[in-house]
Amino acid sequence: MRNLFPILTVVAAIFALWYAGSVVLNAPWAYDKAERAGVELTTKELIADTMSQKKPKLPPPHQVGAEIWKTTGAMVAKGRAFSKRSLIYHSWITLSATLLGFALGTGFGIILSVGIVYNRSMDMSVMPWVIASQTIPILAIAPMIIVVLNAVGISGLLPKAVISMYLSFFPVVVGMVKGLRSPDHMQVDQMKTWNASRAQEFWKLRLPSSMPFLFPSLKVAMAASLVGAIVGELPTGAVAGLGARLLGGSYYGQTIQIWSALITAAVLAAALVGIIGMIQKVVLKRMGMA
Amino acid sequence: MNDTVISAKNLSLTFQTNDGPVHALKDVDLEINKGDFVSFIGPSGCGKTTFLRCMADLEQPTAGDITVNGVSPKAAREARAYGYVFQHAGLYPWRTIDGNIRLPLEIMGVDKAEQDAAVQEVLELVHLEGFEKKYPWQLSGGMQQRASIARALAFHADILLMDEPFGALDEIVRDHLNEQLLDLWARTNKTIGFVTHSIPEAVYLSTKIVVMSPRPGRITDVIESTLPKERPLDIRDSPEFIEIAHRVRDGLRAGHGDD
Ligand SMILES: Nc1ncnc2c1ncn2[C@@H]1O[C@H](COP(=O)(O)OP(=O)(O)O)[C@@H](O)[C@H]1O
Numbered sequence: 075m076r077n078l079f080p081i082l083t084v085v086a087a088i089f090a091l092w093y094a095g096s097v098v099l100n101a102p103w104a105y106d107k108a109e110r111a112g113v114e115l116t117t118k119e120l121i122a123d124t125m126s127q128k129k130p131k132l133p134p135p136h137q138v139g140a141e142i143w144k145t146t147g148a149m150v151a152k153g154r155a156f157s158k159r160s161l162i163y164h165s166w167i168t169l170s171a172t173l174l175g176f177a178l179g180t181g182f183g184i185i186l187s188v189g190i191v192y193n194r195s196m197d198m199s200v201m202p203w204v205i206a207s208q209t210i211p212i213l214a215i216a217p218m219i220i221v222v223l224n225a226v227g228i229s230g231l232l233p234k235a236v237i238s239m240y241l242s243f244f245p246v247v248v249g250m251v252k253g254l255r256s257p258d259h260m261q262v263d264q265m266k267t268w269n270a271s272r273a274q275e276f277w278k279l280r281l282p283s284s285m286p287f288l289f290p291s292l293k294v295a296m297a298a299s300l301v302g303a304i305v306g307e308l309p310t311g312a313v314a315g316l317g318a319r320l321l322g323g324s325y326y327g328q329t330i331q332i333w334s335a336l337i338t339a340a341v342l343a344a345a346l347v348g349i350i351g352m353i354q355k356v357v358l359k360r361m362g363m364a
Numbered sequence: 365m366n367d368t369v370i371s372a373k374n375l376s377l378t379f380q381t382n383d384g385p386v387h388a389l390k391d392v393d394l395e396i397n398k399g400d401f402v403s404f405i406g407p408s409g410c411g412k413t414t415f416l417r418c419m420a421d422l423e424q425p426t427a428g429d430i431t432v433n434g435v436s437p438k439a440a441r442e443a444r445a446y447g448y449v450f451q452h453a454g455l456y457p458w459r460t461i462d463g464n465i466r467l468p469l470e471i472m473g474v475d476k477a478e479q480d481a482a483v484q485e486v487l488e489l490v491h492l493e494g495f496e497k498k499y500p501w502q503l504s505g506g507m508q509q510r511a512s513i514a515r516a517l518a519f520h521a522d523i524l525l526m527d528e529p530f531g532a533l534d535e536i537v538r539d540h541l542n543e544q545l546l547d548l549w550a551r552t553n554k555t556i557g558f559v560t561h562s563i564p565e566a567v568y569l570s571t572k573i574v575v576m577s578p579r580p581g582r583i584t585d586v587i588e589s590t591l592p593k594e595r596p597l598d599i600r601d602s603p604e605f606i607e608i609a610h611r612v613r614d615g616l617r618a619g620h621g622d623d
Pocket residue numbers: 379380381386387388406407408409410411412413414415581
């Protein structure tokens with residue numbers, strides 16, 4: 075309960091700023107309309123107008139909230155949760171690519187980290203490439219991946235998942251290399267006194283020791299995966315997914331749609347990262363490492 | 365002699381460091397016989413750990429010869445000839461005491477029923493019966509160290525190498541563990557190499573006390589103990605005990621004299 079107060083304070087502050095921003099940014103359009111109609115606006119009328127424009131510069135929270143409800147809860151109530159107009163449908167499209175990309179990225183990241191830790195020449199050569207891969211802006215790479223994969227007949231979920239993977243393997247590699255190297259000299263020597271094989275050393279010592287490093291990496295990777303999936307929906311002019319909603323919204327100036335897609339993406343990211351956090355708590359507690 | 369377990373001849377180990385060579389061991393000669401309890405004592409940096417690690421094939425000598433059970437330390441290690449107890453218990457927090465003791469047995473591919481029997485046997489040897497389901501953090505430091513000794517005993521190696529296993533424990537716990545260690549040694553007839561800082565500990569435990577001195581690391585005295593095998597704690601007040609302790613102290617002082 076003591077934690078609730080500061081959180082609520084921050085939330086309240088964000089809403090206050092958001093509303094204030096809406097009034098300021100939407101006011102010029104309200105004045106424009108009034109001028110053309112030849113009427114004078116009172117402050118009250120002005121504020122009322124900025125709160126209810128069709129294509130506001132910055133939609134106020136309640137408009138975004140109403141749009142989200144209209145495209146989620148209300149659709150569910152009508153039994154059309156997975157219609158093309160439903161945010162649940164679009165979220166699912168993006169979520170499936172995110173999860174697939176996350177799984178691929180995590181797998182690839184762990185394999186690379188094992189290679190780096192156990193193979194000297196990989197240790198010397200791979201890391202610079204891994205880092206270089208992340209310095210290229212994803213917005214430049216994404217269209218190429220989509221186009222190339224489309225050319226070989228792969229489209230839909232997989233190209234987006236590949237972009238997610240591209241972003242998400244990086245934190246996993248970095249975290250797991252550190253984690254797999256976290257056992258100290260004594261623990262490694264101890265394995266040697268038992269004449270353990272490298273595989274035994276990996277499964278019984280290095281992998282369990284890396285768990286406290288894996289989970290924070292997974293959280294970053296999950297968030298990066300979601301970004302990757304959304305970015306992957308932009309260059310194709312995709313018709314489905316949160317990225318498509320963002321793009322469609324910006325073509326037609328539907329700011330309310332853009333913001334509701336943005337907020338949905340943020341909620342989705344928070345939920346996914348939260349789930350990993352919960353798994354982390356349980357696993358590390360059971361392993362006596364929390 | 366036939367029952368020589370560890371034999372070092374002209375053993376030297378020089379570490380090449382950024383500040384130049386460090387002579388951790390120089391021309392060390394020593395024979396350890398089956399059933400001996402040998403303590404290594406000396407100021408820090410005199411090469412006690414390095415010597416023990418050479419026996420365990422964790423460090424490679426730069427000159428001289430060393431054999432363990434008549435073969436090279438590497439062959440002995442691969443034959444799982446010794447159990448090694450480090451200064452820190454080094455139990456895995458994600459394994460129970462049972463799981464920790466079982467670990468070397470799993471690695472060695474011992475079958476499940478044999479594992480169970482071995483775990484029970486060594487738990488009893490170190491007096492930790494009933495704690496097998498506990499996690500390391502639920503045990504005191506002394507109990508953790510006992511568990512790590514149990515783990516080193518679990519695969520029935522004839523040699524037990526211990527590097528200041530009780531160094532981090534308080535004196536009362538240490539006395540108690542010393543008594544238990546002697547009891548364990550008497551019951552199992554293992555050959556034990558034991559590194560310590562403490563003169564009373566060395567004298568109380570050992571059949572043979574190896575006094576070492578630093579720069580370069582070398583042996584300055586080897587004292588065969590005249591104490592009986594049966595040693596109650598109050599043997600430490602006997603004139604014989606005090607005399608041996610004196611000789612150890614003199615050896616340590618002589619080693620210090622020339623630097
Ligand atoms: N891996 C190493 N690299 C360089 N010097 C080392 C290494 N291990 C030990 N030494 C040095 O060798 C000497 C003996 O060390 P050690 O055997 O640990 O002594 P002790 O256990 O008697 O305190 C010390 O001077 C120490 O600094």
